[in-house]
Amino acid sequence: MRAAEVVPGRPEASRVVDRPDPDRPGELLVEGLLVGMCGTDVEIIRDGFGVLPPGRDAIVPFHESLGRVISSPTPEFAPGDLVAGVVRRPDPEPCAACAVDAWDFCRNGKYTERGIKELDGYGMQRWTVPPKFAVKLDPTLGDAGVLTEPASVVAKAWARASAAAERSHLPVRSVLITGAGPIGLLAALLGVQRGLEVHVVDRVTDGRKPDLVTTLGATYYSDLAKVTADVDVAVECTGVAPLIWECARRASVTVLAGIAGEHDPVPLDPSVFDGIVMGNRTVVGTVNAGLPDYRAAAEALSEASRPWLHGLITRRLPLDRFTDALAKEEDDVKVVVDLT
Incomplete structure (x- = not known):
């Protein structure tokens, strides 16, 4: 071979x-x-x-x-x-x-x-x-079965968000997703499957990514400032520090799924920190996935x-x-x- x-x-x-x-x-x-x-x-x-x-x-x-x-x-x-x-x-x-x-x-x-x-x-x-x-995997998935591993990462992100929301007695109705790469788009898919109002932000202004988001029935933005809706959960997929802080400022539960890497430090607005504390907000990281997440991913892909x-x-x-x-x-x- x-x-x-x-x-x-x-x-x-x-x-x-x-x-x-x-x-x-x-x-x-x-x-x-x-x-x-x-x-x-x-x-x-x-x-x-x-x-x-x-x-x-x-x-x-x-x-x-x-x-x-x-x-x-x-x-x-x-x-x-x-x-x-x-x-x-x-x-x-x-x-x-x-x-x-x-x-x-x-x-x-x-x-x-x-x-x-x-x-x-x-x-x-x-x-x-x-x-x-x-x-x-569902045999009808064909080549799309290769998306199982990234979908498992997203399934785990949603599991962590759901657990935090339940602990906070938070009814989840809307989600903000930053980044429209494979992880962000699959996070949007699982959000739509949960019946949520889904908002996706990425830098590109046209092409495949906006089309994939709108085809889901979600809303696409090329500028985070244009997202004026209240959001309950945020799934941050870019690792870009200003976006991390903005997600934590807006959402009651934020799941960090992106890696920042080596970048110059970005100051944290004290109001964001105070908002996390005073609002009983939750910020969690997630990486990799366990068997329940893989199985949830396989089911989500099968239904897509x-x-x-x-x-x-x-x-x-x-x-x-x-x-x-x-x-x-x-x-x-x-x-x-x-x-x-």
Whole structure:
């Protein structure tokens, strides 16, 4: 089989190699169909983020997966089933969170992640996965099944927002989403599915992103100042500090799903801080996802419009040209690599 390999921080060393088919008794054998490129993959390849498998000088990238089962050790899965693989694995000790399969809340940092931290990813034509870490997908999803992992991140964000709102006795009627990338658009999808009034803000003024938002029945803005509606929940997907503060100022519950990275410090308006305290507001971060979130994501995708989901996939590259996905093109939403 053929597989992508990368050396973190050395994009020029990226390549496609021949590897033997994996053989791990007790695991599903899966034909890799598609993988999605996200910002984490770019940070690994370009900037050196991530951790190599022990004793290795390269790692197979990609954690957003879609595959078709070839063989299964359990009747839960059958040949031909569409599946996505879970990214994170619990730490070996385990910590209190990993001991109850809440590895997305790992407390000691000793978890591993496929394609990111110490484990090969899904960027290969054949891969295996323990049944516990595979999620069966609606067969009618087709290529849109590759959106399962980012949708799981969004499902977890909504779970955290819902828990905070319930604790605060907050009836959630509206949501503000900042950023119309894959995470923001999927957050909008789940908001619409919940019957909420959805407001999405991004910098672009026309093209695919505004169209995808309005097709959902949500409202699109290219300027946050134009959002005058009251919002109960905010899902911040950009990591841009002024937007973070503005979300925390406006919403009773804010979920931070974007990474700021290295930027110059931005002062915090004391009125925002005072508003959080005096308003009993909640600001939480979220990263990765657990099994309940993957299952919720699979259900949300199953219920979504197929044309709308396929509209998120804006570019498709062959495995031999997977590094072309590093360069973002105008109107890109989700770029995928075809492993077949």
